[in-house]
Amino acid sequence: MKKLDTKLMHPRDQITMIIDKIYRSGLTTTSGGNISIIDDNGDVWVTPSAIDKGTLRPTDMICVRKDGTIEGRHKPSSEYPFHIAIYKSRPEIKAVIHAHPPALVSFSIVRQIPNTNVLPQAKNVCGPIGYAPYAIPGSDELGEVIADEFKKGVNAVIMENHGTVVGGSDLNDAYQRFETMEFCARTLINGNTIGKPNYLTDAQIDEFEDQIPRLLPEMTEVKYCSEERAIREQIKNIVLRACDQGLMISSYGTVSVRWKDNDFLITPTNVARWDIQLEDIVQIKDGKREPGKIPSRSTWLHQEIYKRFPHVNSIILTQTPYLMAYSVTGEKIDVRTIPESWIFLQDIPNMPFGAHFAGEEVILNTLSENTPAVIINNDSVLVTGDKLLGTFDKLEVAEFSAKSLTMGASLGKLIPINDEQVEDLRKKFLG
Structure with missing residues (x-):
């Protein structure tokens, strides 16, 4: 499938594509929300009133x-x-998205703005967030209070007791902001269920941005053998699957697979994950990158894991809705509450923010065959494994476990299986 060049798509086609993604992701209802694009002629293309968002053409x-x-x-x-x-x-704003995604509506009801310093990319993607006082939907007054907020230079606004509206330089930019803002809000809500979220300083977020490996040298010659092309297909399919299942959002998520020896393929920086294509994936060979491409910020860490752990042949680093609750609070996820989860993952330790930066050793000193996954505070979850599908399965198990534990926290004290039961599992399943 050829990569979508939305700049060449007609506005009505762009809107149809994005409203479908929003609806199928559960971020709007059949009747709620609207999207528009203003074209170079000054004409505005907009979704219709009272037409099923699940069937728009x-x-x-x-x-x-x-x-x-x-x-x-x-x-x-x-x-x-x-x-x-x-x-x-x-x-300068060319596209607008308005909808009522559940987490952001929660913030609008309690009349708060989500603090995006909880995740590094959230602040950079969302920027400062405005707040529009309540006005009747569809009224001129609503337009005035929202426009007043945008005049302050913000690209995202919480609408009091209503929802949210975001703008962008194009519709992809607006959608990424919308999706990231809702994910950030959901992470804060889940985090408050199990503990108290911690926040990053602006300096820490700047340090995260500096991890883009712009100076990694380029190869002079690139070979694409059949095995290498097959790995590209695996990575693309898993990334798209992760996006479909809510285990990856457009602004964050990295997948890599060992090719041969310590050479590997890895997803790029600054490419929407839901639209990743084979040609976007970056080959890393002998410490050099495929020409003209910028690989993930975490390339150094992936490279070191492959060097030091021969049993690891695939890595996924991503943000998922419930595991991130443990990431932003620093609370330890106790997978001993669910036997199958412990068999797959054993214990999942928390690593400090920045542990995945180039030159840091703490993750490398923690991973092992018995510790295939770690949670990086205020950043992500990292899962290692052999075959990519198996690594993805571990991620799914970890996220399902985190969801059950987060939901269970509202019911009462979580009770894990005891040490004797854990030892029985170890003997039967891990030898």
Whole structure:
């Protein structure tokens, strides 16, 4: 499948693609939310009013011409006036998404703004977040209060007792901001269920950004043998599967697979995970990168793991909704509460933020055949394994366990199996 060049897609096709992703991800309802794009002519393309978000087609989109003329077979969204107000207040914004994703609605109801310093990429993707006081949906007043917030230079706004609205330089940019902001809000809510979230300083977030391996030397010659191409297909399929299952979001997630010896293939930086293609994946050979591509920030760590652990042939580093609750609080996830989880993962230790940066040894000194996964505080979960599918299975088991534990925390004290029962599991399943 050829990579989508959304800049060449008609606005109505872009909107159809993104509203479908939002709806199928459970971030809006059949009747809720709206999306628009303003084109180079100043015409605004917008979703229709009262049409099922699960069945929208390009022909359903409405065009509001620059002169105010409305074209299309439906009525435009009743809230399109505030889209127009945003475009007038911020000409550099070319796309707007408004919806009622559950976690962000929770923040709007308690009248708070999520602190994006809880995750490094959240602050950089979302930027500062504004807050719009309540106004009647579809009213001119709502357009005014939202536009006033955007005039302050923010690209995301919490709407009091309503939802959220984000803008972007294009629709992909807006969607990534929307998705990342909701993930951040969900992480904070889950974190508060099991403990108290911790936050990063601006200096720590800047240090995270500095991990992009821009200076990794480039190869002079690249070979794409059949085995190498097969690995690209594996990585692409797992990344897309992770996105479909909510185990990876567009702004974060890394997968790598050993190719031969200590050479491997790894996902890139700054490519939307849901649209990753074979040509995006980066070959790392003899410490050099495939020309013209920037691999994941965590490339150094993946390289060192392959060098030091011959049994590891695949690595996934990602953010998942419930494991991140343990990441941002620093609470230890006790997989001894579920026998199958302990068999797959044994204990999952927490690592300090920055443990995955180049030159740091703590993760490398912790991983082993009996410790295949670690949680990196305020960042991610890292899972290692042999075959990529098996590594992905471990990730799924860890996330399902984290979900059960987080939900169970609201019911009462979590009671793990005892040491004797753990030893019985060790003898039967681990020899």
